[in-house]
Amino acid sequence: MQQAPQAQDAEAVHLPHAPENVAIWCQNLAFRYREVEVFADVSFHVHRGEFVALTGKNGAGKSTLLKLIVGLLEPARGQVLVFGAPPRRRIESIGYVPQHAGFDATFPIRVEEVVGMGRLSGLSRVAKHQKREDVEWALRQAEVYDLRERPFSALSGGQRRRVLVARALVGHPKLLVLDEPTANMDADSEKKFYDVLARFKGSTTVLIATHDSDFVSALADTVLCVGQGVDQPHSVHRHAIEQAVNAPEDIYGGKVVRVRHDIELPDNACCEGKD
Amino acid sequence: MSGFLQALANPSIPFVRNALIGSVLAAFLFGILGSLVTVRRIAGLAGAISHTVLGGVGLALFLASRGAPKWVSPMLGALVFAILAALLISIVSLKAKQREDTVINALWAIGMSLGVVFLAKTPGYVDPMSYLFGNILLVTEQDLFLLAVLDLVVLLLVGRYYRHIEAASFDEEFAATKGVPVTALYLVLLLVIAIAIVLLQTFVGIVMVIAMLTLPAGTAGYFSRNLAGMMVNATLLSLAFSVGGLVVSWHFDLPAGAVIVLLSGAVFIALSARNHGKRGRL
Numbered sequence: 001m002q003q004a005p006q007a008q009d010a011e012a013v014h015l016p017h018a019p020e021n022v023a024i025w026c027q028n029l030a031f032r033y034r035e036v037e038v039f040a041d042v043s044f045h046v047h048r049g050e051f052v053a054l055t056g057k058n059g060a061g062k063s064t065l066l067k068l069i070v071g072l073l074e075p076a077r078g079q080v081l082v083f084g085a086p087p088r089r090r091i092e093s094i095g096y097v098p099q100h101a102g103f104d105a106t107f108p109i110r111v112e113e114v115v116g117m118g119r120l121s122g123l124s125r126v127a128k129h130q131k132r133e134d135v136e137w138a139l140r141q142a143e144v145y146d147l148r149e150r151p152f153s154a155l156s157g158g159q160r161r162r163v164l165v166a167r168a169l170v171g172h173p174k175l176l177v178l179d180e181p182t183a184n185m186d187a188d189s190e191k192k193f194y195d196v197l198a199r200f201k202g203s204t205t206v207l208i209a210t211h212d213s214d215f216v217s218a219l220a221d222t223v224l225c226v227g228q229g230v231d232q233p234h235s236v237h238r239h240a241i242e243q244a245v246n247a248p249e250d251i252y253g254g255k256v257v258r259v260r261h262d263i264e265l266p267d268n269a270c271c272e273g274k275d
Numbered sequence: 276m277s278g279f280l281q282a283l284a285n286p287s288i289p290f291v292r293n294a295l296i297g298s299v300l301a302a303f304l305f306g307i308l309g310s311l312v313t314v315r316r317i318a319g320l321a322g323a324i325s326h327t328v329l330g331g332v333g334l335a336l337f338l339a340s341r342g343a344p345k346w347v348s349p350m351l352g353a354l355v356f357a358i359l360a361a362l363l364i365s366i367v368s369l370k371a372k373q374r375e376d377t378v379i380n381a382l383w384a385i386g387m388s389l390g391v392v393f394l395a396k397t398p399g400y401v402d403p404m405s406y407l408f409g410n411i412l413l414v415t416e417q418d419l420f421l422l423a424v425l426d427l428v429v430l431l432l433v434g435r436y437y438r439h440i441e442a443a444s445f446d447e448e449f450a451a452t453k454g455v456p457v458t459a460l461y462l463v464l465l466l467v468i469a470i471a472i473v474l475l476q477t478f479v480g481i482v483m484v485i486a487m488l489t490l491p492a493g494t495a496g497y498f499s500r501n502l503a504g505m506m507v508n509a510t511l512l513s514l515a516f517s518v519g520g521l522v523v524s525w526h527f528d529l530p531a532g533a534v535i536v537l538l539s540g541a542v543f544i545a546l547s548a549r550n551h552g553k554r555g556r557l
Contacts, residue, residue: 070452071452072448072451074454088454091452091453091454094452096449096452098446098448098449102447103445104314104316104445106314107314107445107502108314108446108496108500108501108502108505109441109445109501109502110500110501113441113501114445116438117438117441117442117445117446117449117450117453118453120438120439120442120450120453120455121453121454121456122453122455122456123436123439123455123456126438141401147452151500167449204532260551
């Protein structure tokens with residue numbers, strides 16, 4: 001029983017931050033889906049303005065981790081803080097791009113209406129003029145302004161993902177969370193997609209789950225890997241990255257870096273020079 | 276048509292005028308709720324709720340025949356069963372999604388069977404057909420008043436929370452990350468649908484309620500650009516089908532409910548075939 005507080009104290013010594021000074025603070029996080037334990041004791045943090053790639057095999061728990069961070073799931077134990085508060089109290093700071101599930105193609109809705117959803121906050125009203133400006137800005141940022149009048153169902157896969165990014169951007173989020181946004185995308189669309197994200201590097205904290213665990217976009221400052229234990233729940237570790245050689249850009253849709261899954265970094269590896 | 280207009284103007288047969296007013300009031304519910312039923316793909320769910328209503332009606336009539344107090348009316352029985360069915364389905368839908376389909380079909384069958392058994396055990400002859408197809412010419416002024424109140428409630432709710440309803444219907448997960456109470460919206464939607472079904476089935480019948488919650492909205496879905504447009508178009512279509520059906524049924528002396536359903540169904544199928552043909556050519 002005494003070990004848990006000791007572990008927390010040890011963590012506090014290693015990290016020179018107060019939780020409110022970092023974008024994402026996960027501490028001793030535990031989560032289970034019914035009888036299946038997904039995370040037992042996961043701790044990591046992400047600095048403001050950092051671009052983080054979250055890798056891991058299918059079923060490793062990437063989406064679950066993202067849902068815990070955006071507040072769609074509640075941890076069984078431990079803490080997730082976004083800018084120092086539980087995610088549900090940071091609704092307006094978080095922009096979420098869910099995994100591209102099969103949207104109903106018969107749902108009558110236009111692109112600008114999809115993007116407008118990003119301005120919602122609880123059941124409160126949104127001032128119309130404010131919304132108009134934000135929607136236009138987000139449509140331009142995601143390079144889908146010309147598509148604004150089109151039915152969402154008439155777009156290509158790559159265009160739809162960029163519309164969903166515009167929807168996440170419309171509230172000017174400080175944290176952008178994207179769940180495998182480039183899965184099944186051709187290299188051209190992928191490049192265009194990362195070009196859009198590149199504009200926000202540094203100013204917005206970005207956490208992006210990717211399906212390719214060997215190479216990630218060169219935009220990434222940090223790689224977190226959700227590992228799959230054989231008999232134990234999943235862990236989250238910080239892995240090293242290095243310059244990728246022999247990774248043709250036309251396959252990966254832009255510059256990439258190689259993830260060194262064999263080199264695990266301590267959780268405070270990113271903290272030097274940061275408050 | 277002129278015969279219908281004369282009947283409409285004739286003060287000694289107010290039921291024709293009431294039927295017309297009822298059609299107008301029902302059109303708002305069919306258009307707005309029908310659009311939500313269609314985009315959320317819960318037509319099966321609405322079907323189950325409406326068929327359990329027969330169980331409630333049967334139970335109330337049975338109890339009344341056994342000397343239950345006067346307030347145990349068919350409408351109360353229908354309301355209790357409809358709300359219970361809506362709550363049961365929503366609990367299953369929220370807690371064990373994979374069982375939803377089974378529960379919907381089970382309630383559908385059990386509700387109807389209960390109704391048939393209770394009606395069989397109720398002294399005197401009660402025709403289940405009158406509950407399945409109703410009779411729009413039997414609409415009372417009290418029915419009209421209740422419908423008008425429900426119309427007002429639905430219009431106010433949809434007007435105020437349209438964006439939230441649209442977001443929760445299109446992408447529930449994303450809406451939840453924006454703090455939209457998606458579960459509460461879903462429950463309110465089911466309850467309003469349950470109440471609407473009860474009010475509507477008293478004079479249009481169970482089969483027609485389901486037809487009118489799906490066919491006009493389904494038809495409108497083929498040419499509407501957004502959910503609001505679909506609601507408006509579906510309302511106008513419901514109105515056209517109901518009034519058109521009334522006129523035709525009056526003229527040819529046919530059951531109004533069935534004619535309205537057939538008219539709606541014919542337009543829906545024709546438009547589906549046209550759209551399918553178009554897509555095939557492309």
